[in-house]
Amino acid sequence: MTDLRKKWAEHKALTELWIGIILLAVTVQIILLIFFDRPGYRSTGLWMGAITAVVMAWHMERTIVRSFGCDEKGAIAVMRTGAMIRFFIMTALMALTAYFGFADPLCFFAGLLCLKLSAYAEPFTAKITARVCAGIDGAEGTAEDVKDAKEQDAFGYTPEERAALDEQVSRMSEKYRAEIAKMREDFKGFK
DSSP states (O other), X not given: OHHHHHHHHHTHXXXXXXXXXXXXXXXXXXXXXXXXXXXXXXXXXXXHHHHHHHHHHHHHHHHHHHHHTSOHXXXXXXXXXXXXXXXXXXXXXXXXXXXXXXXXXXXXXXXXXXXXXXXXXXXXXXXXXHHHHHHHTTSSOOHHHHXXXXXXXXXXXOXXXXXXXXXXXXXXXXXXXXXXXXXXXXXXXXX
């Protein structure tokens, strides 16, 4: 079970996104079956979109991890390239569903929206998965696990990690403020 917990801890945000995408897609599927005609046509589009959303979430995580090893400009380039790849694939799949008519493009889009909605629902999903994970071992977890969970903020950072992130952001802000002030000085003579 510790291997499962390690894997879960390594990819916690991604797994919770996937769970949220699947739960939302199942909810939309039930609505489609109850209120709309042509359930096969609409369901194909919905699940194509949901599977695309799952793959996009995985690709986002891989892109973010890849960008950590780069300098600032390299990280921006990696993130921009990843976003363009995801956008191109998403657009191509939606165009294929619209052109060939084998799936509903609006339901495909609804499946893609499950990614965004599951990101918003992450705090709710995190509470559910924490309870489920605590039940995997048949116990609520050790006292240290409970203490660590209480010390974390909504994004899973401990106070020390949050302070380090805040310090990094303030350094970056100071750097950009200095660059903006320098640009203002440089352009004063052009009036």
